[in-house]
Amino acid sequence: MSPSFIVALEPTLGTLARLFASEGAAQEVAVLTYCTPEIIESHYDSWNGGTTYYNLILHAPLNLYPQIEADKGKLESAILKKFEVIANKTPNDLLGAVIISPAIVEDPQWREKAAAWLSGSKISNQGRVRSDNVAPLSVDGLIFRSQPEIHLYRALKSIGVSFAPLPVFIRGGTEYKRIEPDFVIIHGGLVMVVEVDGDTVHQETPAEAHARTTMLLHEGVYFERIKSSECDSSGKAKAAADRLFQVLKKIQAAK
Numbered sequence: 732m733s734p735s736f737i738v739a740l741e742p743t744l745g746t747l748a749r750l751f752a753s754e755g756a757a758q759e760v761a762v763l764t765y766c767t768p769e770i771i772e773s774h775y776d777s778w779n780g781g782t783t784y785y786n787l788i789l790h791a792p793l794n795l796y797p798q799i800e801a802d803k804g805k806l807e808s809a810i811l812k813k814f815e816v817i818a819n820k821t822p823n824d825l826l827g828a829v830i831i832s833p834a835i836v837e838d839p840q841w842r843e844k845a846a847a848w849l850s851g852s853k854i855s856n857q858g859r860v861r862s863d864n865v866a867p868l869s870v871d872g873l874i875f876r877s878q879p880e881i882h883l884y885r886a887l888k889s890i891g892v893s894f895a896p897l898p899v900f901i902r903g904g905t906e907y908k909r910i911e912p913d914f915v916i917i918h919g920g921l922v923m924v925v926e927v928d929g930d931t932v933h934q935e936t937p938a939e940a941h942a943r944t945t946m947l948l949h950e951g952v953y954f955e956r957i958k959s960s961e962c963d964s965s966g967k968a969k970a971a972a973d974r975l976f977q978v979l980k981k982i983q984a985a986k
Contacts, residue, residue, distance in 0.1 A: 740768060740770065743814070743817065743818050744763050744768060746817060747759075747810065747813055747814060748760050748763040748764055750813060750817075751763070751809075756809070757865065758799055758802060758806055758865055759809055759813075761799070761865045761867050762791065762806055762810065763789075764867075765792055765867040765868075766790055766791045766834075767790040767834060768787060768790075769787075769788040769789075769790065770785050770786070770787055770788075771785065772784070773785060773827055773828065774827075780823065781823060782822065782823050782824070782825060783823065783825075784826075785824070785825070785826050786827060786828045787811075787814070787828070787829045787830070788832060789829065789830070789831045789832070790832060790833070790834035790835075791831055791834060792867060793833055793834065793836060794867060794868075794874055795865060795867035796831075796832075796833040798867070803831050806831060807828070808829075811826065811828065811829040814826055866897060868880075868881060870885075873896055875897065876897070876913070876927075876929075877959060878963070879927055879959040879961075879963050880897075880914075880927050880962070882962045882963070882965050882967070883914065883925075883927060883962045883971060885965065885968065886962075886965070886968040886969040886971065886972035887914070887916070887972050887975075889969065890976055892916055892917075893918065894914055894915060894917065895914065895915045896913070897911055897913060897914075898911070898915055900946065900947060908946050910946065912925070912944065912947070913925055913927045914926075914927075915952075916976075916979065918979045918980075918983070919979070919980075919983045920983075921979055921983055922953065923952065923954070924944060924947055924952055924954045925955050926954075926955075926957075927957055927958075927962060928956055928957070929959050953978075953982060955978065957971055957975075
C-alpha cells in the first residue's frame with residue numbers, strides 16, 4: 732500500500748502552500764503551485780522492521796527555475812521541514828528529500844529559439860525577478876506573477892492604452908533602489924503605477940507599498956492598487972482596466 736502522502740499528494744501540497752502563504756513565503760508558494768510534483772522511491776533501510784524512503788521531485792517550469800535557483804537549497808529544506816510536520820506520520824514510509832529541478836520540455840524548435848536569443852532578438856529588461864516575489868507565468872514572451880495579472884494585461888491591450896507589465900525601475904546614487912511594479916500605464920502625459928494585490932500571498936501593507944514606491948511617487952507618478960479578485964476573469968479584468976483608464980482621464984481633466 733502506498734503511503735498517505737503519495738495517495739493524497741495534491742491535498743498535502745495544497746496544505747503546504749496555504750501554510751507558507753500565511754507566512755508570506757512567496758517563493759515556496761510559487762514552487763508548490765507551479766512545479767509538477769513526482770514521488771520516487773529513493774532507497775530502503777531494512778533495519779528495525781524496514782523503512783522505505785522517498786524523494787519529492789518538483790519539476791520547475793523553465794521561466795521559474797532561474798528565478799529560484801540561487802535559493803534552491805533553502806527552498807528544498809523549508810518545504811521538507813514543513814512536509815515532515817504534516818505528512819511524515821508513518822515510520823515505515825518517510826519522505827527523505829525534496830528536490831527542485833528544471834522541467835524537461837520537448838521543443839523541436841529549441842535550436843532556432845536559442846539562435847534567436849544569441850542574436851539578441853529576445854532580450855528584454857522586464858523584471859527577472861530580484862525580489863522573492865517570483866514571476867512564474869509567461870504570455871506573449873512576457874512574464875507575470877499571477878493569472879489575474881495576465882487577465883489585466885490582456886484587458887489593457889484591448890483598450891489600446893500604452894503600458895508596461897513588470898518593468899524594472901532603478902534609482903542610482905548613494906541610496907540605490909530597484910523596484911518592479913506590476914504595471915505602469917502612460918496616458919496623456921500621466922504615469923500610473925498599478926499593483927495587483929494577491930488575496931493570499933501578498934502581505935504588503937499600504938504603508939509598506941508607499942515606502943517601496945517612494946522613488947516613483949516623489950516624481951509625480953500616480954499609484955493605484957487593485958485586488959487580484961477584481962481581475963480573476965477576463966470580464967472583471969476588462970472592467971478594472973476601464974476603471975483605471977477613467978481615473979487617468981479624470982486626473983488629466985483636473986489639471
